[in-house]
Amino acid sequence: MVKRKFRPSAKRIAGLLLLVSLVLSACGTGSGTPEVKGQGEGGSSGTADATIRIGYQKYGTINILKAKGTLDARLAKERNIKIEWTEFPGGPQLLEALNVGSIDLGHTGEAPPIFAQAAGAPLVYLAHEPASPxxxxxxxxxxxxxxxxxxxxxxxxxxxxxxxxxxxxxxxxxxxxxxxxxxxxxxxxxxxxxxxxxxxxxxxxxxxxxxxxxxxxxxxxxxxxxGDGLVSNHEFYLATREFAEKYPDLVDIVLEEADKVDAWSKEHPQELAELLSPQLGIDVESLVLAAGRRDYGIEPIDEELVTAQQSIADTFVKLELIPRKINIKEAILK
The missing domain is CATH 3.40.190.10 (Periplasmic binding protein-like II)
Structure with missing residues (x-):
């Protein structure tokens, strides 16, 4: 199971200085191989000019992160890393992009990662939000x-x-x-x-x-x-396995900032609605209604969540909605 405390270690920070972006950086070589400058000679810090690609949907915590700009500001200040944001109409479309390598990280509900895993997507679960049935x-x-x-x-x-x-x-x-x-x-x-x-x-x-x-x-x-009494309706944070294993510090930063913006959102539903309305093209009244029906906060992936996801996957197999049986544990970081 994953029990992430969201505190960067010195080892991880050192490893991050060797970051190789999955997209061409502004200082790229032009050869298709991303170039990132890490430590200079003698151990001095160089510049890490890189980009991470995050997929988001209308609404959800990652959408709020984009609107607030706090994650962009922190990554730019601490790591000289930019974010390339891409909006998707739903979780399935977002994970299709993750599967083909167009994004590194994103968020969906419970069902999309099951369909994506059945299709062979190299995804891993990072964390989840509380149930919002x-x-x-x-x-x-x-x-x-x-x-x-x-x-x-x-x-x-x-x-x-x-x-x-x-x-x-x-x-x-x-x-x-x-x-x-x-x-x-x-x-x-x-x-x-x-x-x-x-x-x-x-x-x-x-x-x-x-x-x-x-x-x-x-x-x-x-x-x-x-969904009350029938389904949990969790929001999951997901990434490609390669990204999550290579750059755990970046994962921690994203989840830390998500947790902070969740705390703010829970206490400020009206301000949240007013912030998102221009971006989403949805009226404030509707967004206030939506804000009052969800819960907030970053939680680790545990055995209970894995079991619940496995139950959903097994149901989809029986209904022939996915082509094969899958093992959710194979998409959990060790």
């Missing part, structure tokens, strides 16, 4: 005749394939005695899912915050059920 739900249009999850048999439901809400739908159907094969599931990213939902081309939408909150406030969509 009320931050995802299945909704129907305000004038829908559907009154409960039990009414969804034979209906068409849209979701982002491989995301946390995919598992939520599985558990909701199971609880209400409906087979997964008794519904038609369409796969669309959040923006397209919202469009289909508003046009009435689907009967229900399984979605997470802040898209959930925005749909509630803008369309009057009715929540049939959220």
């Amino acid at each position: 009320k931050s995802e739900a299945i909704i129907v249009p305000k004038d829908s005749k559907i009154q409960s999850v039990a009414d969804l048999k034979g209906k068409t439901i849209v979701l982002n394939k491989g995301s946390n809400v995919h598992y939520l739908l599985v558990k909701l159907l199971e609880k209400n005695g409906i087979s997964y094969q008794d519904v038609t599931v369409k796969y669309l990213p959040p923006a397209d899912g919202r469009a289909a939902f508003e046009k009435g081309s689907v009967d229900a939408w399984v979605i997470w915050d802040p898209f959930l909150a925005a749909a509630e406030t803008a369309t009057g969509g009715k929540v049939l059920a959220n």
